[in-house]
Amino acid sequence: MRLAELRLENFRVFSSLDITLSPGINLFTGGNGAGKTSILEAVHLLSHARSFRSANRDVLLQEGQSHLSVFGQLLTGADVQHRLGLLRTGARWQSRIDGTQPQSLTELLRLCAVVCFEPGSHALISGPAAERRSFLDWGLFHVEQDFTLQWRRHQRALKQRNALLRQSPRESELGPWDIELAGAAVVLADYRARYLDALRPYLVGLASTFLSELGAVQLSFDPGWNADMSLLERLQQNYARDIARGFTSAGAHRADWSLRFDLASKREHLSRGQEKLCALACLLAQAQHLAHTKGDWPIICLDDLASELDAEHQALVVKSLGLDAQILITGTETPVALAPLIVDGAVRRFHVERGSVTAL
Structure with missing residues (x-):
């Protein structure tokens, strides 16, 4: 599965964001605090209805605003398209699938599978x-x-x-x-x-x-x-x-x-x-199993890859995934392992400034 489009409103540093994503590797680079991780956080919400950064949902809402929304156009391996939306006004999430409200949030979460490796993922092993x-x-x-x-x-x-x-x-x-x-x-x-x-x-x-x-x-x-x-x-x-x-x-x-x-x-x-590395192995194993069981890869998010892994392990990760999954990667700089793929045109790159994203 893959997200063809991601739209955010009043989410963290983004008053409004609308980006088109590649079905393969998407790389988001920019300075610290620019909002790179927030993009992965929004994608993660469509699969988990919670942030991987904080249990406090109020911090997702841009200061001074009354509501936030996350929208994704999801394409499955069978080329079935769904429009997924999460709206938060007050204390609860409201979900939308193809413009209608499902009976429960569970229905939306079942459609979108996102596996995310981020700096706190080591808690899977040590927590x-x-x-x-x-x-x-x-x-x-x-x-x-x-x-x-x-x-x-x-x-x-x-x-x-x-x-x-x-x-x-x-x-x-x-x-x-x-x-x-x-x-x-x-x-x-x-x-x-x-x-x-x-x-x-x-x-x-x-x-x-x-x-x-x-x-x-x-x-x-x-x-x-x-x-x-x-x-x-x-x-x-x-x-x-x-x-x-x-x-x-x-x-x-x-x-x-x-x-x-x-x-x-x-x-x-x-x-x-x-x-x-143990946590990463667990998460990628889960992604591989889901791909083989359901016939469709989950979306893979890798937050701050270059600072979390050395060049050798970056290359091993890219090799283990191949180009079958949609991958969203963030970093202050381009991970070494992606350089050859960028030359080949296999990576869609984005530059993130605070509150805006520009396709390169």
């Missing part, structure tokens, strides 16, 4: 388990039709059980929610484990390429409870502990997964640069 769960769940959202239903089922049961726990209920009162929570959690755990297995060949290949000095790669999955008993039994066993803590201590909401190397058995053994 809390929630980052790694979100990574799996975003991939499942796009390849497993029933995932969203089961995820919402689990969230409802977890919310109800936690609310009851804060009221010091009798164990029998928790019984129905234990059954519902365990049922949804087992399904989610199966989805997540199978998805990680499907990612394995892509991830192992990329991690071995980017970090060959660390030896063989291994992946492991933790569903969120010990395998020595069923989750339902675990919930019942943890009754007193959960009452005391006021929350559910075992379940799919505690799931995690890890990536280890023969010469770096713990994530703490990795340098910050190696964490970034």
Whole structure:
């Protein structure tokens, strides 16, 4: 899939922006604070409905304005065209697909898949388990039709059980929610484990390429409870502990997964640069899997590539993607690995000044 056009209004530094994008590589260069990352952030919003830079959505709105909008003309691999729009006035997003408002924001997010590597991506490796769960769940959202239903089922049961726990209920009162929570959690755990297995060949290949000095790669999955008993039994066993803590201590909401190397058995053994390369391998593996599963590459965003990766790894990234995916790259200067492609005319270049973008 690719964005043929991107339009912004009152978004960050852009009062108004309308650019036509290449189906291949698009390079945005300019000074610090010019708005390069904001362009990728806007594209990311059409796929995630959240920023990768800040949890505070108010910072997206240009100061002094009452609303913002992000519009994209999306073309899929089957040459199906959709006009996608996000409008924010007040506290909530309003979505539009082909000029009409869908029943839920989920419908828009399912159409547009964007994988983004940015300076904070190392949190996928070094950050809390929630980052790694979100990574799996975003991939499942796009390849497993029933995932969203089961995820919402689990969230409802977890919310109800936690609310009851804060009221010091009798164990029998928790019984129905234990059954519902365990049922949804087992399904989610199966989805997540199978998805990680499907990612394995892509991830192992990329991690071995980017970090060959660390030896063989291994992946492991933790569903969120010990395998020595069923989750339902675990919930019942943890009754007193959960009452005391006021929350559910075992379940799919505690799931995690890890990536280890023969010469770096713990994530703490990795340098910050190696964490970034691991995260990049994960994100590109997810993109490759989605391309092979759905027959259509997601849009790839690479923020500040030249400062995040050395020339050797830049070249490896470009080689791993080829020219099948639409790629949006930012930087204060042209990444070394793109120089030959620019000569061949395979890169569309843009210069970004604060509040404006000029095609070169």
